[in-house]
Amino acid sequence: MAETLDKREVVVVGLGWAGSIVAAELAKAGKDVLGLERGQEKTTEDYLTAHDEYRYVVGHEMMQDLSKETITYRNTLDEEALPMRRFGAFLIGTDVGGGGVHWNGDTWRYNPYDFEIKSMTDEKYGEDKLSDDYLIQDWGITYEELEPYYEKYEQTTGVSGEQNPMGPERKIPYPTPPMKMTPLLSDFKAACEAAGATPFRTPSGNLSEEYTNPDGQTLAACQYCGFCEKFGCEWGAKASPIVTTIPTAKETGNFEIKTGANVVEIIKEGGRVTGVLYVDTATHKEYIQPADVVVITSHTTNNTKLLLHSDLGTAYDPETGEGSVGKNYCLHITPSVTGFFDKEYNMSMGAGALGVTIDDYNNDNFDHTDHDFIHGGSISMKQQGKRPILENAVPDGVKNWGAEFKAESIKAYNRSAGAWAQMITLPYVNNYLSLDPTYKDEYGRPLLRLTYDITDHDRNVHEFIADRIEEVIDQMNPVAKTRSTLGEHFDILPAHNDHIVGGTIMGADPETSVVNNYLQMWDEDNVFVIGGSNFPHNGGYNPTGTVGALSYRAAEGIERYLDDNGPL
Amino acid sequence: MSNNETEKSFSRRNFLKMSGVATGTLVAGTYLGSLLKEDPAAPEQAATDTEGQQSEGGEQAAESPDYTRAYKFFQRQEDFATIEAAAERIFPEDDNGPGAKTLGVAWFIDHELSAGYGSNSREYMKGPFKEGTDFQGPQYAMLRMDIFSEGIRVMNEQAQEQFDATFPELDGGQQDDILTQIEQDEIEIPGLKASDFFEELRLVTLSGAYADPLYRGNIDMKGWEMKKFPGAYMSYANEIESEEFIDKEQQPLSSHISH
Numbered sequence: 001m002a003e004t005l006d007k008r009e010v011v012v013v014g015l016g017w018a019g020s021i022v023a024a025e026l027a028k029a030g031k032d033v034l035g036l037e038r039g040q041e042k043t044t045e046d047y048l049t050a051h052d053e054y055r056y057v058v059g060h061e062m063m064q065d066l067s068k069e070t071i072t073y074r075n076t077l078d079e080e081a082l083p084m085r086r087f088g089a090f091l092i093g094t095d096v097g098g099g100g101v102h103w104n105g106d107t108w109r110y111n112p113y114d115f116e117i118k119s120m121t122d123e124k125y126g127e128d129k130l131s132d133d134y135l136i137q138d139w140g141i142t143y144e145e146l147e148p149y150y151e152k153y154e155q156t157t158g159v160s161g162e163q164n165p166m167g168p169e170r171k172i173p174y175p176t177p178p179m180k181m182t183p184l185l186s187d188f189k190a191a192c193e194a195a196g197a198t199p200f201r202t203p204s205g206n207l208s209e210e211y212t213n214p215d216g217q218t219l220a221a222c223q224y225c226g227f228c229e230k231f232g233c234e235w236g237a238k239a240s241p242i243v244t245t246i247p248t249a250k251e252t253g254n255f256e257i258k259t260g261a262n263v264v265e266i267i268k269e270g271g272r273v274t275g276v277l278y279v280d281t282a283t284h285k286e287y288i289q290p291a292d293v294v295v296i297t298s299h300t301t302n303n304t305k306l307l308l309h310s311d312l313g314t315a316y317d318p319e320t321g322e323g324s325v326g327k328n329y330c331l332h333i334t335p336s337v338t339g340f341f342d343k344e345y346n347m348s349m350g351a352g353a354l355g356v357t358i359d360d361y362n363n364d365n366f367d368h369t370d371h372d373f374i375h376g377g378s379i380s381m382k383q384q385g386k387r388p389i390l391e392n393a394v395p396d397g398v399k400n401w402g403a404e405f406k407a408e409s410i411k412a413y414n415r416s417a418g419a420w421a422q423m424i425t426l427p428y429v430n431n432y433l434s435l436d437p438t439y440k441d442e443y444g445r446p447l448l449r450l451t452y453d454i455t456d457h458d459r460n461v462h463e464f465i466a467d468r469i470e471e472v473i474d475q476m477n478p479v480a481k482t483r484s485t486l487g488e489h490f491d492i493l494p495a496h497n498d499h500i501v502g503g504t505i506m507g508a509d510p511e512t513s514v515v516n517n518y519l520q521m522w523d524e525d526n527v528f529v530i531g532g533s534n535f536p537h538n539g540g541y542n543p544t545g546t547v548g549a550l551s552y553r554a555a556e557g558i559e560r561y562l563d564d565n566g567p568l
Numbered sequence: 569m570s571n572n573e574t575e576k577s578f579s580r581r582n583f584l585k586m587s588g589v590a591t592g593t594l595v596a597g598t599y600l601g602s603l604l605k606e607d608p609a610a611p612e613q614a615a616t617d618t619e620g621q622q623s624e625g626g627e628q629a630a631e632s633p634d635y636t637r638a639y640k641f642f643q644r645q646e647d648f649a650t651i652e653a654a655a656e657r658i659f660p661e662d663d664n665g666p667g668a669k670t671l672g673v674a675w676f677i678d679h680e681l682s683a684g685y686g687s688n689s690r691e692y693m694k695g696p697f698k699e700g701t702d703f704q705g706p707q708y709a710m711l712r713m714d715i716f717s718e719g720i721r722v723m724n725e726q727a728q729e730q731f732d733a734t735f736p737e738l739d740g741g742q743q744d745d746i747l748t749q750i751e752q753d754e755i756e757i758p759g760l761k762a763s764d765f766f767e768e769l770r771l772v773t774l775s776g777a778y779a780d781p782l783y784r785g786n787i788d789m790k791g792w793e794m795k796k797f798p799g800a801y802m803s804y805a806n807e808i809e810s811e812e813f814i815d816k817e818q819q820p821l822s823s824h825i826s827h
Contacts, residue, residue, distance in 0.1 A: 051800035223803035
């Protein structure tokens with residue numbers, strides 16, 4: 001029998017960027033906030049001795065323990081889904097700070113076109129540009145409306161960058177200037193220009209210089225140590241909740257964290273949500289935590305799973321097209337080309353978002369009239385710091401073991417570099433999230449089931465973008481190059497791209513979305529759901545900046561709701 | 569324990585206590601700052617030397633022997649020798665430097681199979697177990713340690729059948745033949761796709777060659793040296809802009825710990 005705890009004003013489920021931003025803003029406003037986190041509390045001191053590729057990258061140290069909960073996966077509706085038994089295609093973080101600790105730091109704003117993709121595409125290219133099976137829809141918010149919240153997130157994190165020549169004009173500059181330039185990135189930049197594109201510095205949450213944010217939190221300058229993605233930053237130089245929003249929330253005295261608390265259900269009594277049910281991960285004892293407002297801020301997969309387990313909203317049915325929860329699952333496909341060069345670069349040195357980007361083939365920055373697709377992707381070369389176990393690129397035709405492999409992979413280690421795109425994928429009628437009928441998690445609850453395959457549209461974009469990347473790499477005079485290909489179906493095993501979105505999407509219409517543009521559930525006034533799960537499609541950039549902006553927007557909405565108690 | 573050591577660990581504890589609220593300046597000025605100094609603490613030699621190097625390195629006579637060279641997972645010497653030989657074919661000795669055998673990769677594999685890696689401790693292992701499509705990832709009820717045991721048994725069975733010897737006794741070309749047959753699913757391993765075993769063997773071999781020496785492979789960081797991977801440095805802020813390639817001395821994770 002679950003024990004019922006004292007009621008709190010706001011309970012936040014999951015303490016990554018979304019949860020910690022909401023917690024910090026509401027706690028600053030004097031609200032009583034309880035954060036429930038299934039993982040453990042982490043600070044920079046946990047990462048002092050963490051430069052260990054085997055433990056953190058091969059061993060997925062900072063990721064969700066799949067022995068306790070995972071997803072099931074299938075390509076098509078008529079297949080039986082089976083468990084994703086180990087990590088591959090994408091990673092799911094855990095612990096305080098969540099994915100905001102192990103991320104690379106690329107901090108983007110989505111383009112105005114993203115937010116009004118349906119109406120702008122219809123207007124410019126006609127309603128028949130795409131078949132009806134592609135479920136693109138406007139987000140229920142415009143870039144102009146979201147811009148102040150982007151600014152807020154960028155000020156909190158101290159992003160280092162410069163004006164994107166192809167993007168909307170910034171009202172205020174980035175808080176810090178671009179990161180250091182390297183010989184590799186200089187060569188890539190020159191190649192972009194030679195290929196007729198307009199390169200600029202990738203906006204980075206690894207900071208170019210020490211920075212104190214408006215909440216008084218100081219971030220250090222990046223040391224380019226090469227242990228960034230999948231690691232926490234011991235320097236406090238990577239923008240993350242554990243050096244910004246978590247300490248800010250704590251300093252108010254209005255915020256409490258309960259770790260090892262895995263929320264498994266949102267509780268509804270008498271037609272109204274009254275709190276959450278969580279399991280203590282150490283004892284497996286169950287607790288009911290009552291609250292005035294419940295804010296769901298876990299990973300895309302877990303946000304959707306919680307709503308489905310709690311029977312909140314209406315589950316999407318691909319056969320009828322009815323319902324919204326689980327709809328519009330999207331990811332990033334990553335077209336890439338690796339060049340092999342004569343020149344030797346210091347490839348072990350780097351930082352997560354140390355890069356140069358071109359945006360010429362992203363958004364609606366080029367005319368799509370003669371193309372069989374819309375949108376595109378940002379193309380970047382980044383110097384993230386290679387690590388030796390998993391960095392073994394060899395030219396085509398070299399098999400992946402034995403004498404030739406060893407010699408070629410060693411030779412190429414400091415003489416090869418890839419450029420790749422964060423390429424959009426469009427929502428598709430059969431790509432969705434639901435509950436699995438067979439497999440259960442540690443607590444006996446159904447796993448989330450992912451049904452996904454690569455669409456024809458996305459294959460077309462992949463080829464087009466890979467061609468553009470190849471044109472740039474060719475300008476670097478490679479002695480050899482390799483190019484990514486898409487398989488017959490999407491494969492859950494090989495590492496692909498962590499940016500998975502959708503499932504609790506935002507919009508202007510309760511019939512086709514789960515939350516309004518304050519991320520408040522249409523069906524439940526006192527439930528807010530925030531994260532990548534809000535995206536009706538994935539834009540052509542890394543998603544974290546937009547998650548951050550939406551979180552600030554939601555925090556404002558929740559505060560208003562606590563004062564006025566109604567739909568926003 | 570000397571006073572000096574006590575003081576060192578005490579001040580480190582203080583730093584750790586403070587770092588929850590530490591600013592960047594504070595962090596850079598204290599413990600982390602000290603790690604940026606040149607000539608970090610040398611690795612513990614005893615843990616990383618091979619027997620051969622110990623007997624050759626006469627001046628280190630007082631050094632304690634390496635007690636870690638015993639089996640935690642394997643039971644038969646022949647099984648260990650089979651994995652050692654296979655790993656050497658995947659990552660052979662050449663002009664660049666040592667292969668898997670000299671790098672201690674088989675010891676790495678032995679230790680890892682006895683730990684969480686061998687028992688799939690952070691993977692979803694609940695049933696039912698069903699054969700999936702080629703796109704749903706491995707669906708084995710067998711633990712990795714059992715997959716390796718089966719793989720080794722089949723490698724030797726095939727060596728006997730095809731060449732009338734054990735796998736470690738074969739010449740390199742013959743060993744490659746059998747490994748290629750496994751890689752291409754031309755040999756059956758009961759209960760799994762042979763190519764999945766090969767992929768595991770390949771990745772664990774590369775891990776043993778290139779993981780931090782704390783895991784007992786990558787002996788003397790020779791794997792890193794071949795790739796010119798500097799290891800666990802705390803900062804390249806003063807070097808990353810360099811037009812010239814900088815070949816740095818390898819530094820292990822143990823240099824980040826106060827000993």
